[in-house]
Amino acid sequence: MSTPSQPIRTLLAAGPEVVAIPGPSVMPARVLNAMHRPMPDIYAGELTEVIDDVFDALPAIAGTSSRAFVPIGNGHAGWEMALSNTLSRGDLVLVLDCGRFAAIWGEMAEFNGLRVETITAPFGHAVDPAVVEERLAADRGHEVSAVLTVHVDTASSVRNDIPAIREAIDAAGHPALFMVDCIASMGCERFEMDEWGVDVTIAASQKGLMTPPGLAMVWAGPKALAAHEHADLRTRYWDWTYRTEDGPYYLRFCGTPPVSHLFGLREALRMIDEEGLDERWRRHERLAGAVRAAVDAWSAEGAIGFTAVMSEQRSHAVTSIRTGSIDAEALSLRCREQFGVTLGLGIGDAATSSFRIGHMGHVNAPMVLGVVGVIESALLELDAPLGASGVAAASAALAHG
Ligand SMILES: Cc1ncc(COP(=O)(O)O)c(C=O)c1O
Numbered sequence: 171m172s173t174p175s176q177p178i179r180t181l182l183a184a185g186p187e188v189v190a191i192p193g194p195s196v197m198p199a200r201v202l203n204a205m206h207r208p209m210p211d212i213y214a215g216e217l218t219e220v221i222d223d224v225f226d227a228l229p230a231i232a233g234t235s236s237r238a239f240v241p242i243g244n245g246h247a248g249w250e251m252a253l254s255n256t257l258s259r260g261d262l263v264l265v266l267d268c269g270r271f272a273a274i275w276g277e278m279a280e281f282n283g284l285r286v287e288t289i290t291a292p293f294g295h296a297v298d299p300a301v302v303e304e305r306l307a308a309d310r311g312h313e314v315s316a317v318l319t320v321h322v323d324t325a326s327s328v329r330n331d332i333p334a335i336r337e338a339i340d341a342a343g344h345p346a347l348f349m350v351d352c353i354a355s356m357g358c359e360r361f362e363m364d365e366w367g368v369d370v371t372i373a374a375s376q377k378g379l380m381t382p383p384g385l386a387m388v389w390a391g392p393k394a395l396a397a398h399e400h401a402d403l404r405t406r407y408w409d410w411t412y413r414t415e416d417g418p419y420y421l422r423f424c425g426t427p428p429v430s431h432l433f434g435l436r437e438a439l440r441m442i443d444e445e446g447l448d449e450r451w452r453r454h455e456r457l458a459g460a461v462r463a464a465v466d467a468w469s470a471e472g473a474i475g476f477t478a479v480m481s482e483q484r485s486h487a488v489t490s491i492r493t494g495s496i497d498a499e500a501l502s503l504r505c506r507e508q509f510g511v512t513l514g515l516g517i518g519d520a521a522t523s524s525f526r527i528g529h530m531g532h533v534n535a536p537m538v539l540g541v542v543g544v545i546e547s548a549l550l551e552l553d554a555p556l557g558a559s560g561v562a563a564a565s566a567a568l569a570h571g
Pocket residue numbers: 193244245246247271320322323324325351352353354374
């Protein structure tokens with residue numbers, strides 16, 4: 171067994187690199203080809219149709235009749251747009267964290283002048299709705315202006331029960347806005363903004379929506395639009411009102427539209443429509459099931475295991491895997507240099523003790539089986555104590571799942 175201290179790209183890694191990080195995800199050729207075009211007139215003609223198509227299609231993927239706003243930017247841009255359009259300096263927000271990303275959103279809120287209180291779930295667990303209900307019921311003066319959480323946390327791969335958190339807010343009789351980050355889950359996992367009573371939903375282009383990084387989406391429900399009227403964190407670039415004014419230049423993008431991304435996103439939304447949302451959610455569930463079967467098989471010896479403790483809380487878009495005594499960095503280096511597969515490492519302190527597989531967006535069975543097979547080869551090379559073959563388990567899950 172050799173130690174991969176140096177990058178040692180071997181003959182097995184030749185050919186296309188397989189990137190299995192949890193976003194940016196694999197971009198379909200259809201999307202990339204749609205983007206590959208000269209710049210059109212931005213004031214009239216085809217681009218205006220593309221923009222209309224995109225805005226017409228966006229409500230359906232979030233399960234809402236509310237319109238979306240599309241800032242040019244990444245997921246952080248979506249977070250900032252949501253906060254600045256609905257809240258005022260000094261407002262208190264309750265952040266529900268189950269990994270890492272809601273906490274970072276909270277850090278942004280604090281930086282922007284909000285007061286932040288965080289409920290942190292034990293690592294590997296979803297937020298407990300009963301804890302949320304208890305906290306909000308104690309807030310008799312309704313000081314909390316908004317509850318912020320993620321649908322799926324990409325660090326822990328834990329999925330929160332959004333309808334249950336909504337029920338908790340209602341059970342406490344609390345009027346706070348409910349804002350949900352669906353950056354990892356949109357287009358991969360069932361999400362019903364209106365039915366689930368979510369006031370603001372945030373997504374970004376680069377994960378389940380199969381479009382290169384650079385666009386965020388923020389869906390604003392009626393309660394959020396009402397809050398917008400008196401929010402004092404509003405600034406010109408993010409402002410929802412300003413983005414609904416007439417005129418081709420300012421309308422919607424506060425300046426020049428992100429032309430290439432819009433062509434790409436329209437193609438991605440067409441692909442989603444052709445597949446059908448239910449089918450798509452089901453595909454993600456089946457593929458995630460194959461990955462989970464592999465992890466279950468590997469974990470029989472106890473060295474490897476899921477970061478997300480409860481099986482029903484495991485995301486269908488990403489799986490975080492604890493590696494115990496095996497150095498996750500060494501494992502990931504081996505996967506990349508020897509076998510051409512790039513994995514996501516754990517975030518922060520978990521970098522050497524966990525890795526993550528993205529199975530979001532444009533993924534299918536051979537991609538997932540290939541990634542699982544490569545990980546298994548690397549684990550075998552590292553003499554990891556494996557309970558059973560993950561490849562066999564994943565194949566069986568796809569055959570019988
Ligand atoms: C759940 C979640 N929220 C927010 C973000 C931040 O998005 P971005 O890096 O595009 O700003 C990420 C990024 O991975 C994420 O996974």
